[in-house]
Amino acid sequence: MSEPIRVVVTGAAGQIAYSLIYMLSRGEVFGYDQPIILHLLDIPPMMEVLEGVVMEITDCALPLVVGVVPTADLSVAFKDVEAAFMVGSMPRKKGMERKDLLSANVKIFKEQGEALDKYAKKDVKVLVVGNPANTNALMCSKFAPSIPKENFSAMTRLDQNRAQAAVANRLGLRINQVRNVTIWGNHSSTQFPDAFHASAQINGIWKPVAEALNNSPWLKDEFVTTVQNRGAAVIAARKMSSAMSAAKAAADHMKDIWHGTAPGTYTSMAVLSDGSYGVPADIMFSFPVTIANKQWKIVQGLSVDDFSRSKLDVTAKELLEEKQDAVALCQD
Numbered sequence: 001m002s003e004p005i006r007v008v009v010t011g012a013a014g015q016i017a018y019s020l021i022y023m024l025s026r027g028e029v030f031g032y033d034q035p036i037i038l039h040l041l042d043i044p045p046m047m048e049v050l051e052g053v054v055m056e057i058t059d060c061a062l063p064l065v066v067g068v069v070p071t072a073d074l075s076v077a078f079k080d081v082e083a084a085f086m087v088g089s090m091p092r093k094k095g096m097e098r099k100d101l102l103s104a105n106v107k108i109f110k111e112q113g114e115a116l117d118k119y120a121k122k123d124v125k126v127l128v129v130g131n132p133a134n135t136n137a138l139m140c141s142k143f144a145p146s147i148p149k150e151n152f153s154a155m156t157r158l159d160q161n162r163a164q165a166a167v168a169n170r171l172g173l174r175i176n177q178v179r180n181v182t183i184w185g186n187h188s189s190t191q192f193p194d195a196f197h198a199s200a201q202i203n204g205i206w207k208p209v210a211e212a213l214n215n216s217p218w219l220k221d222e223f224v225t226t227v228q229n230r231g232a233a234v235i236a237a238r239k240m241s242s243a244m245s246a247a248k249a250a251a252d253h254m255k256d257i258w259h260g261t262a263p264g265t266y267t268s269m270a271v272l273s274d275g276s277y278g279v280p281a282d283i284m285f286s287f288p289v290t291i292a293n294k295q296w297k298i299v300q301g302l303s304v305d306d307f308s309r310s311k312l313d314v315t316a317k318e319l320l321e322e323k324q325d326a327v328a329l330c331q332d
């Protein structure tokens with residue numbers, strides 16, 4: 001067995017964490033032979049609830065969990081962590097857009113960025129889940145200057161999983177018979193779910209999804225709007241935002257960082273834009289990436305037609321606006 005690694009989950013008494021902690025503890029992310037020490041951060045009023053979560057972790061009798069550190073203290077939560085799941089923040093309610101959460105949440109990511117900077121390992125991989133995820137991740141990285149900016153990413157994997165499932169359903173295929181569906185831009189209703197570079201395995205042969213669907217207009221209209229609005233649809237039905245699927249996506253995202261993407265496949269995550277595909281630099285924009293040795297690389301050379309260009313521009317514009325608001329909020 002390897003040495004244990006320290007993994008922090010923030011918002012550990014909340015609903016996403018409740019599913020995520022179990023997935024991490026089972027070995028689904030870091031490996032079935034990788035022991036972990038769980039650092040569980042929440043705010044002081046949630047300590048009693050968190051204590052109940054710790055009891056349940058104990059009662060699960062999980063061989064890979066060799067330590068649990070429940071805390072409301074940032075210096076304890078982030079001490080020597082190698083992976084950080086930044087979940088803790090307010091979720092939206094029916095009728096809100098995710099960017100309406102900026103004023104409530106961005107300062108959490110400023111403060112926790114500073115704590116990561118001080119206490120975490122310098123090679124820590126930081127996944128921001130709390131909304132608005134892209135801009136929170138940007139600000140978190142700005143307040144952690146000693147940690148490489150490439151170590152921060154925000155989650156659009158839930159959108160990708162939704163998009164992949166929608167295409168698979170449409171074609172009557174299993175989920176692993178669809179690959180390389182991409183989410184571009186913001187984890188918001190301006191995101192661009194793109195199946196134009198995706199492939200589907202039909203009768204054993206991989207072919208472009210657009211061809212498999214006979215260039216159906218569905219790919220440009222209903223598919224896009226359904227994925228863009230799926231989070232709101234879950235809130236309308238459940239009266240609470242997605243949690244099990246969000247936890248699964250967070251696990252998928254970090255697993256890909258840890259173990260890399262499979263040959264011939266890529267995944268979507270919001271990372272610091274370097275200007276690829278004409279996207280403004282210095283925003284956290286979701287791109288297709290490949291990952292090896294825990295380093296991501298934006299997939300280059302995918303064709304972007306006028307339809308896709310206009311979608312990329314809309315979501316980039318929203319991220320520039322969010323960034324401006326976030327910078328102002330963090331100056332207060």
Ligand SMILES: NC(=O)C1=CN([C@@H]2O[C@H](COP(=O)(O)OP(=O)(O)OC[C@H]3O[C@@H](n4cnc5c(N)ncnc54)[C@H](O)[C@@H]3O)[C@@H](O)[C@H]2O)C=CC1
Binds near residue numbers: 091158
């Ligand atoms: N990127 C994505 O795809 C998704 C993002 N989300 C977002 O994830 C976040 C968490 O969602 P849920 O777990 O459903 O919410 P929740 O309300 O069930 O749990 C959030 C937890 O965070 C804690 N918290 C609040 N402020 C904190 C702070 N400063 N430090 C540490 N913990 C703090 C709360 O006490 C609570 O226990 C929300 O912002 C939600 O919008 C949700 C689904 C998908």
Ligand SMILES: O=C([O-])CC(=O)C(=O)O
Binds near residue numbers: 158232235241246
């Ligand atoms: O919609 C929300 O507010 C929660 C979320 O980010 C999602 O489900 O994608």
